[in-house]
Amino acid sequence: MFAPLPLLAALTFPRHPWANWVVYGFVGSVAVEVVQALWLPLRSAQYVDIVANTAGSLIGAVGAVMIQRAWTARTHWGGKVHV
Numbered sequence: 001m002f003a004p005l006p007l008l009a010a011l012t013f014p015r016h017p018w019a020n021w022v023v024y025g026f027v028g029s030v031a032v033e034v035v036q037a038l039w040l041p042l043r044s045a046q047y048v049d050i051v052a053n054t055a056g057s058l059i060g061a062v063g064a065v066m067i068q069r070a071w072t073a074r075t076h077w078g079g080k081v082h083v
Helices: 004-012 018-039 047-076
Strands: none
Touching (some): 018 047
């Protein structure tokens, strides 16, 4: 669930290092789980959800780095970029 957001955010704001997006994903995941634990009694807050969401943030952030490097290499070496 958390992979697309860091991917798009890292591509939109490239000055932030990829590790920041992983931390933002972790903080967002903790916030979601705290809300579930405190205000949504029919939902259960679990640590495994925090780990899974943080891993998704990592995947999205690393994916953005790979896309940026591929784009830079392609445009740097004179390749034509067809969008």
